[in-house]
Amino acid sequence: xxxxxxxxxxxxxxxxxxxxxxxxxxxxxxxxxxxxxxxxxxxxxxxxxxxxxxxxxxxxxxxxxxxxxxxxxxxxxxxxxxxxxxxxxxxxxxxxxxxxxxxxxxxxxxxxxxxxxxxxxxxxxxxxxxxxxxxxxxxxxxxxxxxxxxxxxxxxxxxxxxxxxxxxxxxxxxxxxxxxxxxxxxxxxxxxxxxxxxxxxxxxxxxxxxxxxxxxxxxxxxxxxxxxxxxxxxxxxxxxxxxxxxxxxxxxxxxxxxxxxxxxxxxxxxxxxxxxxxxxxxxxxxxxxxxxxxxxxxxxxxxxxxxxxxxxxxxxxxxxxxxxxxxxxxxxxxxxxxxxxxxxxxxxxxxxxxxxxxxxxxxxxxxxxxxxxxxxxxxxxxxxxxxxxxxxxxxxxxxxxxxxxxxxxxxxxxxxxxxxxxxxxxxxxxxxxxxxxxxxxxxxxxxxxxxxxxxxxxxxxxxxxxxxxxxxxxxxxxxxxxxxxxxxxxxxxxxxxxxxxxxxxxxxxxxxxxxxxxxxxxxxxxxxxxxxxxxxxxxxxxxxxxxxxxxxxxxxxxxxxxxxxxxxxxxxxxxxxxxxxxxxxxxxxxxxxxxxxxxxxxxxxxxxxxxxxxxxxxxxxxxxxxxxxxxxxxxxxxxxxxxxxxxxxxxxxxxxxxxxxxxxxxxxxxxxxxxxxxxxxxxxxxxxxxxxxxxxxxxxxxxxxxxxxxxxxxxxxxxxxxxxxxxxxxxxx
Ligand code: SF4
Numbered sequence: 039x040x041x042x043x044x045x046x047x048x049x050x051x052x053x054x055x056x057x058x059x060x061x062x063x064x065x066x067x068x069x070x071x072x073x074x075x076x077x078x079x080x081x082x083x084x085x086x087x088x089x090x091x092x093x094x095x096x097x098x099x100x101x102x103x104x105x106x107x108x109x110x111x112x113x114x115x116x117x118x119x120x121x122x123x124x125x126x127x128x129x130x131x132x133x134x135x136x137x138x139x140x141x142x143x144x145x146x147x148x149x150x151x152x153x154x155x156x157x158x159x160x161x162x163x164x165x166x167x168x169x170x171x172x173x174x175x176x177x178x179x180x181x182x183x184x185x186x187x188x189x190x191x192x193x194x195x196x197x198x199x200x201x202x203x204x205x206x207x208x209x210x211x212x213x214x215x216x217x218x219x220x221x222x223x224x225x226x227x228x229x230x231x232x233x234x235x236x237x238x239x240x241x242x243x244x245x246x247x248x249x250x251x252x253x254x255x256x257x258x259x260x261x262x263x264x265x266x267x268x269x270x271x272x273x274x275x276x277x278x279x280x281x282x283x284x285x286x287x288x289x290x291x292x293x294x295x296x297x298x299x300x301x302x303x304x305x306x307x308x309x310x311x312x313x314x315x316x317x318x319x320x321x322x323x324x325x326x327x328x329x330x331x332x333x334x335x336x337x338x339x340x341x342x343x344x345x346x347x348x349x350x351x352x353x354x355x356x357x358x359x360x361x362x363x364x365x366x367x368x369x370x371x372x373x374x375x376x377x378x379x380x381x382x383x384x385x386x387x388x389x390x391x392x393x394x395x396x397x398x399x400x401x402x403x404x405x406x407x408x409x410x411x412x413x414x415x416x417x418x419x420x421x422x423x424x425x426x427x428x429x430x431x432x433x434x435x436x437x438x439x440x441x442x443x444x445x446x447x448x449x450x451x452x453x454x455x456x457x458x459x460x461x462x463x464x465x466x467x468x469x470x471x472x473x474x475x476x477x478x479x480x481x482x483x484x485x486x487x488x489x490x491x492x493x494x495x496x497x498x499x500x501x502x503x504x505x506x507x508x509x510x511x512x513x514x515x516x517x518x519x520x521x522x523x524x525x526x527x528x529x530x531x532x533x534x535x536x537x538x539x540x541x542x543x544x545x546x547x548x549x550x551x552x553x554x555x556x557x558x559x560x561x562x563x564x565x566x567x568x569x570x571x572x573x574x575x576x577x578x579x580x581x582x583x584x585x586x587x588x589x590x591x592x593x594x595x596x597x598x599x600x601x602x603x604x605x606x607x608x609x610x611x612x613x614x615x616x617x618x619x620x621x622x623x624x625x626x627x628x629x630x631x632x633x634x635x636x637x638x639x640x641x642x643x644x645x646x647x648x649x650x651x652x653x654x655x656x657x658x659x660x661x662x663x664x665x666x667x668x669x670x671x672x673x674x675x676x677x678x679x680x681x682x683x684x685x686x687x688x689x690x691x692x693x694x695x696x697x698x699x700x701x702x703x704x705x706x707x708x709x710x711x712x713x714x715x716x717x718x719x720x721x722x723x724x725x726x727x728x729x730x731x732x733x734x735x736x737x738x739x740x741x742x743x744x745x746x747x748x749x750x751x752x753x754x755x756x757x758x759x760x761x762x763x764x765x766x767x768x769x770x771x
Contacts, residue, residue, distance in 0.1 A: 054084040061089070061584055063511050063519040064103045065164070065504035066656045068387035069236045070513025071095035072587045075107050075505060075524045083107035083524055092587035094214065094517065100235035101654055105667050109503060110525060112664035114488035116500030117529035125475065125494055132497075134532065134540065141454075141497050142544030144479045145181060148452040157479075158185035158441045158450045162457030163193070163389030166509030166521060167398050168560040169534035170391070172553065173456065174400025176538050179425040180548040184435030185450060187402070188395045189458040190388070191438040195741035196354035197385035198396055200363020203740070204371070204626055206619030207407055207572050208396055211611035212346065212382025213515035213590065217244035219380030222342035224253045224335070226277060226366060227352010227747075228386055229260035232653040234350075237386060237514070238262070250342075253335055255280065256352055258648060258678075258720055259713045268335065271715060273326035274646050275636045275748045278358050280332065281365035282630060283321030285313040287336035288372060294340070298374030301615045305627035309368060312629030324632070340373050344381035351388070351650065355747050360740035361630045371625055377612035386514050389657070393512035397573050398564060402434055405564070406571045410434055422567060424551050437742040439464075439735070445473045452479035456534070457501070461490035462658035462726045465735025465744050466701045483537060485528075486660050490726050501534055502527035508557045509535075510583065512591070516573075516608055519588035520580055535560070569595065572611070572619060577604070636748040637734050639717055643699060643750035645683075646718040647732055650747075655724040663724075674765060675725035677706040679753075680716045684708060687753055694761035696754040697721075702731040703754075705761045719751065 056076035064071040072092030076085035086107045090097035099106075119137035120129035132140075148157050159177050161170070177186040190198075198208045205211070217223070217240055230238035242265075245252060254266040255277070263269040272280060288294050289310055299306050318329035339345050347370055353362040367376075367383050375381035387393055398405050408415035410431055420427030436444055442464065444450040453474075464470045474480060474494035482495040485503040492498050505524040512518050527533060532540075539555055542548030554560055558580060568575045568591075575591050577598030583589050589604040598604075616623030639646055654672045655662045662668040677697065679689060689695055691710045696703050697719070706721060706728065714720050721729040723746065732751055735744035 055079060056085050059087070060505070060522055060524045062505045062521045062524065063390070063588070064099065064106060065390050065521070066102045066106070067234055068390055068392055068514045069094065069234045070390070070511060070517055070519055070588065071099055071103055071236050072519060073099060073103055073106065077524060081525055083110050089587060094513065094588060095236045098236055098239060102656060102662060102668060105665050108665045109661045110506070110528065112661065114486045114660075114664060115503075115528050116485065116487035116498060116531060118500060119530075120498040122496055125480070125496065129498065134530070137497055137499060138537070138540045138544055141481055142541060145452060148479060149183075152451050154182050155185050155435060156450055157181065157183050157452040157454070158436070158444070159183060159187075159454045159456065160438050160441060160458055160460070161188045161395065161399060161401065163188060163190045163392035163395050164457045165391065165534045166507060166557075167391060167394035167512065167564070168509040168557045169538065170395050170399035171405055171564050172535055172538045172560060174398065174405055175423060175551070175553070176542050176548065178400045178404065178430060179423045179551060180542050180545045182429055184431040185441055185444070186400070186435065187438040187441065188399060189438060189463065190392045190395055191741070191743055192463055193351060193354060193388035194385070194392045194396065195437065195743040196356070196359025196738055197363050197387070198402070199360040199738075199741035200367060201385070203360065203364050203628060204367035205612065206625070209407070209572055209611055210385050210387070210514060210516060211376055212384035213609050214240045215609060216346050216380050216382050216384065217241045220344055220346045221250050221380065222253070222339050222345040223250060224255065224339060224345070224347050225262055226255045226347065226349035226362070228348055228350035229256070229262050229650060230386070231261040231265070233651050234386055235653060251338060253338070257646070257715070257718060268331070270327045270331060270335070273324070274648065275356055275358065275634070275745070276325035276632070277353060277356070277362045278365050278630050278632045279316060279321050279325040280327055281362070281369060282313045282316035282632070283318050283325070283332045284336040284339065285309070285369060285372060286316045286321070287318060287333050288340045289313060291337070293337065294372045295374035299372065302618070302624055303371050303627050304622070304624050305629075308629045309627040312631060339369070344378050345373065345375050346380060346382045346384060348384045348386050350386045352747065354743055355745060357635050357736045357738055357745045357748070358632070359738040359743045359745075364628050365630050367625070368627055368630070371627055376625070377610050377614075379610075382610070384514070391511040393514070393516065394510070397512060404430070406567050406573055425547070439737055439742045439744055442470060442473050445476055451477065453477055454481040454483065455491060456483045459484070459489045459491050459658045459660065461494070462730065465730050465733035465746060467727065467731045468702050483534070485531065489658070489660055499537055500529065500531035501537065502531050506531075507533040507535070510561070510580070513588070515590060517588040517590045518575060518578060518583055520583045522584070635736065636745060637736070637750050639750045643752045644717065645751050645753065647697070647699065647729070647749040647751045648714070648718055648720040648747050649723040649729045649733070650720065652722045652724065655722070657724065658726065659724045672722070675704075675706050675721065675728045676709045678709050678711050678714045678720040680712060680714050680718070681710045683716045684710050688755075689753065694756050694758055694765070696756040697732055697751045698754055699732040699734070699749055699751045701734060704728050704731045705756055705764060707765070719753070
């Protein structure tokens with residue numbers, strides 16, 4: 039007899055007493071899932087669910103989104119502003135007015151003493167776009183430092199730079215719907231199931247219906263590679279060589295789209311001349327992919343009706359990051375795969391609002407993809423804000439990765455960190471620690487007091503988290519979606535908008551300008567400034583965005599007035615001939631000579647060090663490290679090592695080892711797996727005092743993004759009991 043065969047025993051879902059579902063957009067990754075947070079009769083967030091009629095996620099959420107209601111009251115939240123004179127002193131609680139007043143007077147002292155650019159600002163990809171826009175107005179129009187950047191330099195700068203070099207502007211041209219039309223997909227350094235699980239689900243659903251080939255290019259057998267038709271385990275840092283070789287075959291065999299090239303591009307001859315140097319035999323010796331496979335992939339890709347490329351950090355976080363993006367764009371342009379259904383070059387963005395900062399924060403220019411280098415742009419924004427255009431710098435200042443060396447050399451004396459945690463996220467932790475200790479003023483603005491960088495701050499400003507405020511995010515496919523307020527800010531924390539506006543009022547120039555606390559009014563300013571720009575959002579309103587579960591830009595006032603549904607807005611960019619953002623409307627094909635400049639394994643440091651994400655965690659675990667159902671599945675920093683290499687080194691599964699690089703060392707648990715080749719170890723990047731103690735982080739010359747994924751290490755044995763104790767103490771929140 040089969041036990042219980044006739045008895046129904048359905049799973050009982052606990053009644054959490056939810057009385058209201060509040061619409062929002064997930065605050066972790068750039069997929070941009072529409073989410074509803076359930077609150078009980080006391081207004082407490084107690085549940086989360088995906089929004090069924092939202093096109094992005096169609097009711098689904100990943101393991102982070104499902105538990106996102108727990109972030110509001112997770113441990114470590116900051117409750118009140120804190121101040122101290124020296125970083126060796128204890129923090130003292132402060133009133134908001136005092137904290138902002140002291141911050142403003144210290145900024146003025148530093149700028150009066152050392153010059154305007156001696157005070158730097160590093161922001162994030164996590165706050166709402168209305169906050170980004172307002173911070174840009176404050177930084178560019180009031181404080182006037184040119185050393186202002188976002189932490190997106192650590193993740194998306196190469197994509198931005200590559201898009202600008204190829205297409206004349208930032209802005210991913212494709213969308214998730216392209217999965218439903220493509221005939222071939224190449225994923226470069228992108229592990230969708232762990233990094234962007236719901237984009238993976240969109241891809242997988244489309245692929246199961248139409249069975250188009252998936253080719254994954256990654257040195258590691260990632261989860262996506264395990265599900266691929268072909269996995270090309272490339273030698274780290276050599277993507278450009280493989281791209282050139284693929285183009286070599288495409289041109290050699292006449293598989294390019296000459297009509298598209300003639301109508302839409304410049305630079306074909308120079309590119310052809312360069313890729314002639316990369317025949318598959320020569321390229322195979324550098325990139326580690328055999329010549330037959332190179333030829334096969336080139337034919338598969340170029341002969342597909344429409345084909346798409348996607349990429350993430352495996353391309354961006356490299357000394358050739360910007361070139362890698364240009365190389366992908368070259369491939370797409372040569373085969374006419376831009377602006378078509380299923381034919382695109384789509385950067386999969388990192389943080390939930392990395393796109394919002396790119397569009398509106400003024401980090402690398404002025405709002406709405408305007409340039410500091412363009413006199414008309416300076417004039418337009420100066421007039422709109424009520425700022426003398428001469429007050430704006432005429433070229434972009436330092437990026438985040440150049441700001442820290444400028445602190446070392448004494449050029450920068452004050453630093454304001456907004457929602458970013460360089461002690462965990464920047465390469466070479468030991469160097470960052472010493473750098474932060476040199477500052478005369480360090481301000482950390484964060485929702486969490488226990489982020490590692492607060493140890494080096496003089497002023498700490500607690501901020502409202504995600505859905506304790508209202509505003510918009512833009513996701514990977516340019517979809518603007520809204521975050522509605524679920525509850526009031528925690529304890530005495532304030533919204534970013536409130537903090538930026540409060541600080542602006544401390545400056546004479548700020549008092550002359552308009553700084554609104556009303557997020558609708560701020561959005562209206564952005565809409566006005568977007569008119570006629572690539573990033574035109576003038577047809578959107580906050581209510582319309584919620585009604586449509588997000589709207590892709592561009593969506594213009596004209597379209598809205600004509601009654602065009604927002605879905606006809608901006609699914610794709612560059613859909614017509616000659617609509618790229620250079621003066622003649624044509625994109626650039628750019629030759630990419632390969633220069634091998636990475637730190638590489640050698641007899642002293644014989645392993646490549648690779649790093650990446652885990653599905654359970656987000657960035658430096660500030661949030662997911664405190665949520666049981668995220669942290670309990672990945673509580674320990676570990677190292678993947680190939681079993682053959684482990685045997686040679688005498689390393690047991692789940693034993694502790696010490697990894698040593700030229701920068702420092704880190705103790706991790708060994709996990710034996712064939713995911714990594716024999717000469718490579720992989721460590722998740724989320725943990726403090728771990729992988730970034732080892733990384734070198736050489737910078738890309740165009741984007742200034744660090745090469746997190748290409749360093750060399752050796753492995754040493756360690757006392758197991760001491761390592762276990764160290765691990766227990768240092769990982770506990
Ligand atoms: Fe949130 Fe990204 Fe997961 Fe969607 S895929 S629920 S946006 S973390």
